[in-house]
Amino acid sequence: MRVGELSKRSGVPVATIKYYLREGLLPAGVLTSPNQAHYDDEHLRRLRLVRALVDVGGLSIASVRDVLVAVDTRDDSLHNKLGTVQEAITQPGSAELDPLAVKDVQEFFARQGATDCVDVTESHVTHMLATALSAARSVGHDDFRNLLDPYLEGLKIIARADLEYITRHGSPDDIIEGMVVGTLIGDAVLKAVRRLAHGQVSREVFGQRPPD
Amino acid sequence: MRVGELSKRSGVPVATIKYYLREGLLPAGVLTSPNQAHYDDEHLRRLRLVRALVDVGGLSIASVRDVLVAVDTRDDSLHNKLGTVQEAITQPGSAELDPLAVKDVQEFFARQGATDCVDVTESHVTHMLATALSAARSVGHDDFRNLLDPYLEGLKIIARADLEYITRHGSPDDIIEGMVVGTLIGDAVLKAVRRLAHGQVSREVFGQRPPD
DNA sequence: GCTATCGGAAAGGTACACTATCCATATGCG
DNA sequence: CGCATATGGATAGTGTACCTTTCCGATAGC
Numbered sequence: 001m002r003v004g005e006l007s008k009r010s011g012v013p014v015a016t017i018k019y020y021l022r023e024g025l026l027p028a029g030v031l032t033s034p035n036q037a038h039y040d041d042e043h044l045r046r047l048r049l050v051r052a053l054v055d056v057g058g059l060s061i062a063s064v065r066d067v068l069v070a071v072d073t074r075d076d077s078l079h080n081k082l083g084t085v086q087e088a089i090t091q092p093g094s095a096e097l098d099p100l101a102v103k104d105v106q107e108f109f110a111r112q113g114a115t116d117c118v119d120v121t122e123s124h125v126t127h128m129l130a131t132a133l134s135a136a137r138s139v140g141h142d143d144f145r146n147l148l149d150p151y152l153e154g155l156k157i158i159a160r161a162d163l164e165y166i167t168r169h170g171s172p173d174d175i176i177e178g179m180v181v182g183t184l185i186g187d188a189v190l191k192a193v194r195r196l197a198h199g200q201v202s203r204e205v206f207g208q209r210p211p212d
Numbered sequence: 213m214r215v216g217e218l219s220k221r222s223g224v225p226v227a228t229i230k231y232y233l234r235e236g237l238l239p240a241g242v243l244t245s246p247n248q249a250h251y252d253d254e255h256l257r258r259l260r261l262v263r264a265l266v267d268v269g270g271l272s273i274a275s276v277r278d279v280l281v282a283v284d285t286r287d288d289s290l291h292n293k294l295g296t297v298q299e300a301i302t303q304p305g306s307a308e309l310d311p312l313a314v315k316d317v318q319e320f321f322a323r324q325g326a327t328d329c330v331d332v333t334e335s336h337v338t339h340m341l342a343t344a345l346s347a348a349r350s351v352g353h354d355d356f357r358n359l360l361d362p363y364l365e366g367l368k369i370i371a372r373a374d375l376e377y378i379t380r381h382g383s384p385d386d387i388i389e390g391m392v393v394g395t396l397i398g399d400a401v402l403k404a405v406r407r408l409a410h411g412q413v414s415r416e417v418f419g420q421r422p423p424d
Numbered sequence: 425g426c427t428a429t430c431g432g433a434a435a436g437g438t439a440c441a442c443t444a445t446c447c448a449t450a451t452g453c454g
Numbered sequence: 455c456g457c458a459t460a461t462g463g464a465t466a467g468t469g470t471a472c473c474t475t476t477c478c479g480a481t482a483g484c
Contacts, residue, residue, distance in 0.1 A: 002429080002430070002431095002482095003429090003430070003431080004429065004430080013473090013474080014429095014430095015473075015474050015475075016472090016473065016474085018431080018432080018433095019472080019473060019474085021431095021432095022432090022433090029431090031431085033430095033431095033480080033481065034431085034480070034481090035430055035431045035432075035479080035480050035481065036429095036430060036431075036480085036481060036482080037430080037431065045351070045352070048350045048351050049351050051347075051350075052347040052348075052350065052351050054472095055305070055307065055343070055347065056343060056344050056347045058270070060471075060472090061471075061472070061473095062471095077418060078414065078418040079414050079415060079418040082410065082411065082414045082418070083411065086407050086410070086411065090403075090404075090407065093267070095267065125404050125407045125408060125411075126404070126408075128400060128403070128404045129400075129401060129404035129405065129408075131267070131268060131400075132268050132397050132400040132401045132404065133397075133401070135263075135264040135267065135268040135397055136264075136393065136397050138260045138263075138264065139257070139260050139261050139264050139389075139393055140257070141381070141390070141393055141394075141397075144377070144393075144394070144397060144401075146377075147373055147374070147377055147394075147398070147401070148401070148405065150369060150370065150372075150373035151370055151373065151398075151401060151402060151405055152405055152409070153369055154366040154367060154368070154369035154370035154373075155366060155370075155402065155405050155406050155409050156366070156409065157362060157365055157366035157369070158362065158363055158366035158367075158406065158409075159406060159409035159410060159413055160362075160413075161359055161362035161363065161366075162359070162410065162413075163413050163417070165356070165358070165359055167417075169353070177351075178353070179410075181348065181351055181353055181356075182353075182356070182359075183406075183407070183410065185344050185345075185347055185348050185353075185356065186359070186363075186406075187403055187406075188340060188341075188343075188344040189341060189344045189345070189356075189359070189360070189363060190363060190367065190402060190406070191302075191340070191399055192302075192337050192338070192340045192341035192344065193341065193360065193363055193364055193367050194367050194370065194371060194374075194395075194398075194399075194402070195298050195302065195337045195395070196337060196338075196341075197364070197367050197368065197370075197371035198294065198298070198371060198374065198391075198395065199294065199295065199298065199337075201371055201372075201374075201375050202290065202291050202294045203291060205375070205379075206289060206290035206291040206294070214451095214460080214461070215460090215461070215462080216460065216461080225442085225443080226460095226461090227442070227443050227444070228441085228442065228443080230443095230462080230463080231441075231442060231443080233462095233463095234463090234464090235441095241462095243462085244450095245449080245450065245461095245462095246448095246449070246450090246462080247448075247449050247450065247461055247462045247463075248449085248450060248451080248460095248461060248462075249461080249462065266441095272440080272441090273440080273441070273442095274440095
């Protein structure tokens with residue numbers, strides 16, 4: 001197909017597709033003449049992945065590129081690849097780390113027997129966790145960190161489901177793409193379902209009674 | 213204090229504070245003369261809340277304003293207030309809803325006995341859920357929706373911890389602010405901890421020591 | 425032959441979140 | 455008092471991100 005049909009089938013404007021091609025988010029089509037190119041279903045699939053990452057995952061164009069590079073790299077262990085992808089799909093966050101929050105994270109790791117797993121200062125994920133705990137402190141919720149353990153308890157159930165889902169979708173190369181999709185779309189789903197759960201809880205607790 | 217000290221104590225530049233004042237994110241200080249105003253600890257607290265919503269929650273300035281209006285509204289039930297706040301802290305997402313995804317959401321609600329709770333087409337949260345499921349479909353993960361139930365199972369544990377946290381922090385007016393902080397910072401924490409869990413699981417499965 | 429579309433490059437546009445400048449006061453210190 | 459500095463308020467400007475628009479000469483397809 002040519003770019004017009006790619007646009008029609010994906011819902012992405014032609015100008016935007018050209019922009020993604022320029023930015024390296026989409027591989028170039030096969031040139032059949034100096035100014036005609038041919039795109040296939042892989043391009044369509046990749047384009048839809050890009051839109052999912054941008055729209056649902058909220059990733060920047062630069063992050064999407066990082067993710068796709070990791071997805072496309074073949075000569076790497078799955079574990080390393082997941083690490084690369086996780087860094088790419090986690091927004092860095094520029095602020096300095098609060099030492100108190102770093103200590104919270106380290107204590108959490110120690111409690112969970114994962115001390116050797118990650119260096120707090122080196123990973124976007126732990127940086128994000130420390131930043132969030134620091135923000136909680138700054139608005140007067142010093143003991144928000146006490147929620148880490150129950151959160152992990154619930155997330156173990158969720159991570160188990162994630163793993164099972166991923167391994168069931170064990171097409172040879174799709175597994176990393178499945179991780180990306182599952183992680184980012186999973187984030188959005190978790191966010192939404194958690195809010196629904198809050199709503200139901202709030203209905204039970206604050207529902208009919210008028211406030212004093 | 214005057215704006216300079218407010219800036220020093222919060223780490224937010226004076227120009228940015230002025231911008232927030234213009235945008236109604238921060239109430240004006242008490243004027244002691246035509247061009248001198250006085251700010252107190254409430255301003256500092258509010259300013260830190262704004263930064264937490266922007267930095268950790270990733271909210272736009274407009275969304276922050278919506279949240280603060282809801283937080284400051286006094287004559288409303290807590291349940292309604294939570295609803296307003298939830299709408300404000302959940303990005304709308306402009307796309308059309310995919311009927312298949314809407315059906316997934318409705319079936320999920322029916323399974324969980326929450327049919328009367330929310331109108332799928334009317335709430336940002338359900339819109340977000342349907343959008344996420346639709347995106348999953350579009351990249352070839354039609355059965356991602358099967359994860360909804362295990363996700364809810366894990367989130368019940370988490371929501372219970374959230375509720376207990378909120379009610380323990382039951383200062384009369386702070387409860388809504390606690391909900392906002394707990395929800396948004398909680399989102400970030402959940403995201404991070406889930407990635408850590410994935411990393412550990414990946415280490416077990418794909419790392420150097422497979423469990424079996 | 426004629427019109428629509430193409431690939432490719434470059435310039436333009438829009439939205440957002442600040443940031444800088446200006447100015448007529450006010451403050452605080454010596 | 456004198457004077458550098460800071461202030462409130464208004465207006466204009468900046469930087470980044472993500473597209474759009476416009477142009478071009480070259481096909482494609484009827």
